Amino acid sequence: MCGIIGYTGINEAVKKVTKGLEILEYRGYDSVGICACSNGKLEIAKAKGRVSELKRILSGEPRENVLCAIGHTRWATHGAPSYVNAHPHRVGRTCLVHNGIIENYKEIKSRLEGEGVNFVSDTDTEVGCGLINYYYEKTKDPYNAILSASAEMKGSYALAIMLEDEENTIYAIRQGSPLIIAKGKDGFYLASDLTALIPFTKEYYSLNEGELVRLSKNEAIIYQGGEPEWKITDMSFEASKKGGYDHFMLKEMYEQPKAIKGSLTSRIVNGLPDFSSDGLDKSFFEKIKEIHIVACGSAMHAGLVAACLIEKSALVPTSVYIASEYRYNPPITREGTLVIVVSQSGETADSLASLRHAKERGLTTLGIVNAVETTIAREADFRAYTYAGPEIAVATTKGYATQVSLLGLFAICLAYNKGEIDEKNAKALTECLFFEAPAVMENVLIRRAQLKEIAKQIYERDDIFYIGRGIDYAMSQEASLKLKEISYIHSQAYAAGELKHGTISLIEDGTPVIAIATQEALFDKMDSNIKEVRARGAKTILICHEKMQNTEGCADIVFKLPKSSYLGNIFSSLMTVQLIAYETALLRECDIDKPKNLAKSVTVE
Ligand code: AGP
Numbered sequence: 135m136c137g138i139i140g141y142t143g144i145n146e147a148v149k150k151v152t153k154g155l156e157i158l159e160y161r162g163y164d165s166v167g168i169c170a171c172s173n174g175k176l177e178i179a180k181a182k183g184r185v186s187e188l189k190r191i192l193s194g195e196p197r198e199n200v201l202c203a204i205g206h207t208r209w210a211t212h213g214a215p216s217y218v219n220a221h222p223h224r225v226g227r228t229c230l231v232h233n234g235i236i237e238n239y240k241e242i243k244s245r246l247e248g249e250g251v252n253f254v255s256d257t258d259t260e261v262g263c264g265l266i267n268y269y270y271e272k273t274k275d276p277y278n279a280i281l282s283a284s285a286e287m288k289g290s291y292a293l294a295i296m297l298e299d300e301e302n303t304i305y306a307i308r309q310g311s312p313l314i315i316a317k318g319k320d321g322f323y324l325a326s327d328l329t330a331l332i333p334f335t336k337e338y339y340s341l342n343e344g345e346l347v348r349l350s351k352n353e354a355i356i357y358q359g360g361e362p363e364w365k366i367t368d369m370s371f372e373a374s375k376k377g378g379y380d381h382f383m384l385k386e387m388y389e390q391p392k393a394i395k396g397s398l399t400s401r402i403v404n405g406l407p408d409f410s411s412d413g414l415d416k417s418f419f420e421k422i423k424e425i426h427i428v429a430c431g432s433a434m435h436a437g438l439v440a441a442c443l444i445e446k447s448a449l450v451p452t453s454v455y456i457a458s459e460y461r462y463n464p465p466i467t468r469e470g471t472l473v474i475v476v477s478q479s480g481e482t483a484d485s486l487a488s489l490r491h492a493k494e495r496g497l498t499t500l501g502i503v504n505a506v507e508t509t510i511a512r513e514a515d516f517r518a519y520t521y522a523g524p525e526i527a528v529a530t531t532k533g534y535a536t537q538v539s540l541l542g543l544f545a546i547c548l549a550y551n552k553g554e555i556d557e558k559n560a561k562a563l564t565e566c567l568f569f570e571a572p573a574v575m576e577n578v579l580i581r582r583a584q585l586k587e588i589a590k591q592i593y594e595r596d597d598i599f600y601i602g603r604g605i606d607y608a609m610s611q612e613a614s615l616k617l618k619e620i621s622y623i624h625s626q627a628y629a630a631g632e633l634k635h636g637t638i639s640l641i642e643d644g645t646p647v648i649a650i651a652t653q654e655a656l657f658d659k660m661d662s663n664i665k666e667v668r669a670r671g672a673k674t675i676l677i678c679h680e681k682m683q684n685t686e687g688c689a690d691i692v693f694k695l696p697k698s699s700y701l702g703n704i705f706s707s708l709m710t711v712q713l714i715a716y717e718t719a720l721l722r723e724c725d726i727d728k729p730k731n732l733a734k735s736v737t738v739e
Pocket of ligand 1: 430432476477478480481482734
């Protein structure tokens with residue numbers, strides 16, 4: 135995924151676009167560039183590396199006469215990170231920046247090369263630019279040129295386009311990748327997401343699929359007709375700043391207790407779960423016979439935890455699918471199947487494709503999304519926002535925690551509406567989710583120093599295993615991903631009972647094995663699994679329920695979670711494994727908020 139931004143108005147275009155790029159950098163950061171309209175000429179500056187590199191190149195010149203610019207920060211898909219492959223790309227009189235993938239770029243490229251168009255980069259984006267320019271040279275009509283090219287390009291794209299013949303004007307079109315325009319007192323903006331626009335204005339409009347817009351100093355015109363339906367966001371600029379924390383990830387971990395309450399408050403009425411404000415009434419829940427949860431990465435891991443909760447309380451068969459697999463290996467469905475698509479960004483291409491696939495099959499779809507007004511939220515039949523606020527760190531924490539809390543409340547609501555639990559039990563579980571989950575997370579945060587000590591024991595290792603059973607195995611998968619994605623240590627999560635069926639051969643002297651054991655009934659089994667790996671030299675770390683007796687000596691290190699219920703244990707173990715990952719990455723001096731090779735939301739398949 136990449137970040138694009140543009141501005142046209144009364145002043146300081148380069149400064150505004152560069153500032154927006156700094157906020158968008160979490161979307162991709164291997165190369166960066168800007169195109170400015172200066173005295174009627176299109177001028178491009180770009181660099182391999184971060185926005186700071188671009189600022190270094192641009193430093194010094196005031197550029198007051200530049201009133202219009204577009205910018206791009208890249209997460210490479212086609213073509214390695216390099217100066218040549220960095221956006222903006224220019225062909226003839228056309229210059230553009232792009233977020234997405236043009237899947238049929240090779241055939242377009244060979245056709246245009248056959249007509250004498252020369253390309254210098256390895257990117258699909260340059261081909262898209264060449265195609266628009268090709269039609270523009272023929273018609274001199276920007277709308278016609280962009281729409282003709284759009285009709286030919288397959289895949290996903292959000293494009294911001296400047297033409298040398300149209301001073302201080304930006305054209306933009308979205309197909310599959312998000313694009314937002316915004317109206318400020320000083321002109322008009324566009325960006326891949328709202329966080330980049332907050333410093334300038336709160337009045338925005340999310341382009342619909344296929345919409346083409348023309349921005350100039352005084353107006354935003356939608357080609358297909360109609361005025362943009364401007365909305366006002368309540369997102370604060372502070373939300374997109376670190377607020378004194380060393381990293382966005384740390385800030386967002388500390389925000390989790392509050393974020394969990396924020397995700398639940400509007401869905402608890404008289405102590406009972408109530409999703410009617412999301413349009414999910416009693417009849418909606420009564421109709422559900424089976425649930426498919428479809429997502430990617432951590433969102434999929436949240437689904438694994440949710441599936442345990444739903445089947446345990448509501449007795450509704452629930453399966454979890456990796457989104458990139460779901461539509462190519464579609465499961466058998468029956469009347470009453472609900473497809474829940476979980477996505478923090480609401481723009482993950484694989485998850486969006488799965489949503490569309492489910493809708494094509496006539497299945498009811500529910501989006502559990504954090505970023506408001508995003509494509510998954512808008513296209514699902516129903517949506518429930520997690521209200522965690524903007525999440526900037528690439529590694530999700532509060533996004534995941536609020537997904538689990540919201541799906542946990544959904545499970546209680548489903549169980550209650552299906553008569554599997556009575557009102558008293560439903561109220562007790564709801565109270566536990568709302569009060570205990572944030573409290574136990576606070577408790578673990580206070581004990582951060584202990585987890586730093588654990589990190590010191592493991593940060594130099596090459597392989598680290600997480601093991602657990604049932605819901606602890608589900609949590610182990612998120613624990614392992616967190617560790618991998620920010621510390622770059624190879625880690626794997628295993629069902630504890632499965633380790634001895636092959637993988638245990640990987641255990642060497644000192645290999646860290648972190649066991650999550652929050653279920654008392656399974657503790658003896660976990661104890662045996664820990665002994666098995668310990669006997670082969672593993673350094674064992676046990677994260678267990680506070681009530682578990684005789685844990686002393688059963689592992690090299692024992693971290694007892696605060697006293698809490700089955701539901702509370704989910705959140706205390708979550709905070710524990712998040713902090714282990716964070717402290718380990720810190721010791722390894724990794725770039726915690728922007729891990730190498732990653733992007734916050736993968737808007738390409
Ligand atoms: C999690 O830390 C990762 N950033 C990644 O696995 C993420 O959860 C996944 O890409 C799904 O993103 P989404 O929730 O925005 O759809």
